[in-house]
Amino acid sequence: MSRVYLDNAATTPISEVALQAFIEQSRQLGNPSSLHTYGRRVRKDVEEAREKLAGLIGCHSSEIIFTGSGTEANNLAIKGAYWHRNQSGKQRNVIVISAFEHHAVLDPARWLEDFEGAEVVEVPVTREGFVNLSELRNVVLERHDEIALISIMHSNNEVGTVQPMDDISKIAQEFEIPLHTDAVQSLGKVPLSFKDLGLFAMTISAHKVGGPIGVGALILQKGIDITPILHGGGQERDIRSGTLNAAGIIAFVAATQSAMRDLESNAVKISTLRKKLVAAIQSEISDATLNGVLEGATLPGIANISFPNTESDALLLLFDAEGIACSTGSACSAGVQEASHVLMAMGMSEKEARSSLRFSLGTGNSDSDIEYLQTCIKRVIDRARAAFRG
Numbered sequence: 001m002s003r004v005y006l007d008n009a010a011t012t013p014i015s016e017v018a019l020q021a022f023i024e025q026s027r028q029l030g031n032p033s034s035l036h037t038y039g040r041r042v043r044k045d046v047e048e049a050r051e052k053l054a055g056l057i058g059c060h061s062s063e064i065i066f067t068g069s070g071t072e073a074n075n076l077a078i079k080g081a082y083w084h085r086n087q088s089g090k091q092r093n094v095i096v097i098s099a100f101e102h103h104a105v106l107d108p109a110r111w112l113e114d115f116e117g118a119e120v121v122e123v124p125v126t127r128e129g130f131v132n133l134s135e136l137r138n139v140v141l142e143r144h145d146e147i148a149l150i151s152i153m154h155s156n157n158e159v160g161t162v163q164p165m166d167d168i169s170k171i172a173q174e175f176e177i178p179l180h181t182d183a184v185q186s187l188g189k190v191p192l193s194f195k196d197l198g199l200f201a202m203t204i205s206a207h208k209v210g211g212p213i214g215v216g217a218l219i220l221q222k223g224i225d226i227t228p229i230l231h232g233g234g235q236e237r238d239i240r241s242g243t244l245n246a247a248g249i250i251a252f253v254a255a256t257q258s259a260m261r262d263l264e265s266n267a268v269k270i271s272t273l274r275k276k277l278v279a280a281i282q283s284e285i286s287d288a289t290l291n292g293v294l295e296g297a298t299l300p301g302i303a304n305i306s307f308p309n310t311e312s313d314a315l316l317l318l319f320d321a322e323g324i325a326c327s328t329g330s331a332c333s334a335g336v337q338e339a340s341h342v343l344m345a346m347g348m349s350e351k352e353a354r355s356s357l358r359f360s361l362g363t364g365n366s367d368s369d370i371e372y373l374q375t376c377i378k379r380v381i382d383r384a385r386a387a388f389r390g
């Protein structure tokens with residue numbers, strides 16, 4: 001049986017350059033905060049990596065705050081900005097997000113609503129998977145004095161649509177509202193520049209770009225203060241205490257550098273494969289439909305497909321039995337028997353949302369993976385339909 005990995009949006013294989021960088025750096029003894037030679041040597045390596053990353057994503061090196069994950073960076077941006085904006089009297093308790101954010105944005109915002117007096121406003125999204133700009137504009141026009149921050153993802157992790165960040169940024173800037181974006185799925189896949197986007201903060205994560213799991217960063221505009229979540233040794237501008245994960249950071253930057261160097265050629269290769277995958281599926285299953293858009297503002301690798309009269313959990317296991325790894329949506333909520341909030345925000349019924357799967361391609365995939373999937377798909381769908389109880 002072949003093994004085909006089509007879950008690159010959940011996590012990518014670690015790239016060879018990142019792995020080598022990780023191993024080499026792990027041999028270096030020293031806490032980067034220590035003042036002796038060991039510590040200073042590791043600190044130098046981290047600072048060189050920071051400079052390199054800054055050049056790659058269009059920010060100043062002092063704007064990078066390394067974290068332990070994308071989830072942590074999102075929590076820091078949202079809670080940190082909310083607390084900071086509400087500490088000095090004037091109440092700005094509204095948090096504006098899109099209705100199909102990743103749980104790492106949705107849940108901290110809702111937590112602030114449950115425990116800290118926030119009000120979360122979810123801007124609707126279109127059937128194709130784009131934030132409704134006129135709805136966003138209306139919310140901002142009506143409530144700009146009350147808004148603590150806006151957080152809208154750069155690209156959606158389940159359907160792959162890339163959001164109109166320039167337009168979103170213009171709306172935020174007109175009323176001087178801090179704008180954060182979760183760019184976890186975009187880094188290394190589509191062009192990304194912190195300074196060009198006019199953001200106060202941006203989240204990235206290593207393991208979606210060929211780096212190790214457990215490293216992320218919040219890019220936080222110079223001069224902007226937020227309230228820390230972690231308190232301790234005062235690392236990272238006193239915003240994120242904790243000993244720096246030097247090996248992880250250096251591997252993260254090596255992976256990002258390699259992904260950005262090959263961004264265009266990878267995007268062409270992967271988006272061609274994605275179109276082949278959609279065509280192969282639709283040639284075997286005539287009522288299968290793509291959620292999101294086939295071309296235009298979309299990530300090269302994510303294809304979310306509905307298979308009417310099936311149940312996605314069963315589908316996932318049937319594909320797995322054929323050696324094909326895919327996903328029912330966000331890996332972070334896998335195991336939780338919920339229909340995708342992303343697909344429902346896009347106007348699908350719960351039943352439709354429960355019949356959808358995400359296939360996500362990466363640099364390791366090739367034509368033969370699509371050909372293999374084509375040989376199994378009819379069998380998988382027939383079995384899923386036979387077991388489907390409606």
Ligand SMILES: Cc1ncc(COP(=O)(O)O)c(C=O)c1O
Nearest residue numbers: 069070071102104157182184205
């Ligand atoms: C859009 C998005 N944001 C945030 C995260 C969380 O990142 P991490 O796994 O580094 O915590 C993910 C991971 O699935 C994601 O896809």
